[in-house]
Amino acid sequence: MIHVPKTGGTSASQSPLIQSLNHTSIVDKPGQSNPLYGGPRSKNVVTFIDRLKGWRVTGIVRNPYIWLVSYAGFAGCFKKMGHYQHYDYPHAKKGFEYLVKTIMNREEPWPSRKFIFTQFWSQPSGQFVLDHVFHTEQLDQELITYFKQKHNKHYKPAARKQIGQHKPYRTYYNDKLVEEVFKAWRREFKIFGYDWEHDVAHDGLLSGAVANKALVSYCRETDVCLVKGKPFTGLEKNYASTTRDTNASSK
Numbered sequence: 001m002i003h004v005p006k007t008g009g010t011s012a013s014q015s016p017l018i019q020s021l022n023h024t025s026i027v028d029k030p031g032q033s034n035p036l037y038g039g040p041r042s043k044n045v046v047t048f049i050d051r052l053k054g055w056r057v058t059g060i061v062r063n064p065y066i067w068l069v070s071y072a073g074f075a076g077c078f079k080k081m082g083h084y085q086h087y088d089y090p091h092a093k094k095g096f097e098y099l100v101k102t103i104m105n106r107e108e109p110w111p112s113r114k115f116i117f118t119q120f121w122s123q124p125s126g127q128f129v130l131d132h133v134f135h136t137e138q139l140d141q142e143l144i145t146y147f148k149q150k151h152n153k154h155y156k157p158a159a160r161k162q163i164g165q166h167k168p169y170r171t172y173y174n175d176k177l178v179e180e181v182f183k184a185w186r187r188e189f190k191i192f193g194y195d196w197e198h199d200v201a202h203d204g205l206l207s208g209a210v211a212n213k214a215l216v217s218y219c220r221e222t223d224v225c226l227v228k229g230k231p232f233t234g235l236e237k238n239y240a241s242t243t244r245d246t247n248a249s250s251k
Helices: 039-043 064-075 096-104 136-151 175-184 186-192 239-243
Strands: 025-027 046-048 058-061 132-135 216-219 224-227
Touching (some): 064 136
Parallel strands (some): 025 046, 058 132
8 A cells, every 4th residue: 555644644654454665656667756755765765667567556545635734734734733744834834824825835745736646657658557546535444344255355444534623624725725735736626536525526537446547647856747648737628537447436
C-alpha cells in the first residue's frame, strides 16, 4: 500500500495483511524526488517502479473537501497547540480558508494546486501504478470485501487514530470556497468520482480494481494529466461514460 497522508493509511497498515510503503513516491528514473519532503531527504523517500513487479499495489483516496479539513487539522488549524514545525503551521493559524487558498495558489511544496494524490503516478513517466483504489469514506468495508474476495482472508479493521480536532467538514466552507476548491482540483474530483454533494465516490475514472493503468497518466513536473492519451482538464463533457475503466467492476 502506498500511503498518502490523511487518508486512513496509518490505521489500515496496522493489519498484518498489508505491507505499507508509507509516504513513498514512485519513480522510474534516477534523480527524482518525493514532493512530500523537502531537502536532501526528498530523494531518499522514493521507490523505483521496478520494485513493484509481482505485487498488487493499492492506495487510498479521499474526498478532497474532507481531505483538506483533515490536513488543516494536522497542520494546526483547529488546535491550540498545532504542529509548529510544520511548514504550513503559520498559514494554518490564520484560519482554514487562508490555508486552503495558500495551497491552491502555489506549485510547491506539496500539497499544492497540483495533484494531491500524486504518489499514485510514477515520475516522470506519469504511469499510474495502483492495481486497486480504496476510499477513506468506506475503507473498512472495502478492505474486508477485498481480502475476502481476492485472498480468502479476514481483514480486521484497526482503531482509527484521530489526530485533528475539527467539526464536520462542511462547516468550514462557504459557497465561494466550495467552488474555488472544485476548480483547483477539478481533475482529481473527476478522476476519483468525488463532489460536494456526495461524501462517497461515484462515477470515477479510477475506482476499485483497476483494469487499465494506462487510462489516466499524470506528470507532476509539467502538471499535465492525460486520459486515453489526450489532455484532461476535467471540463470535458460526458467523459465518464466514454473513458471510465469499464472492466474494473468485473475484476
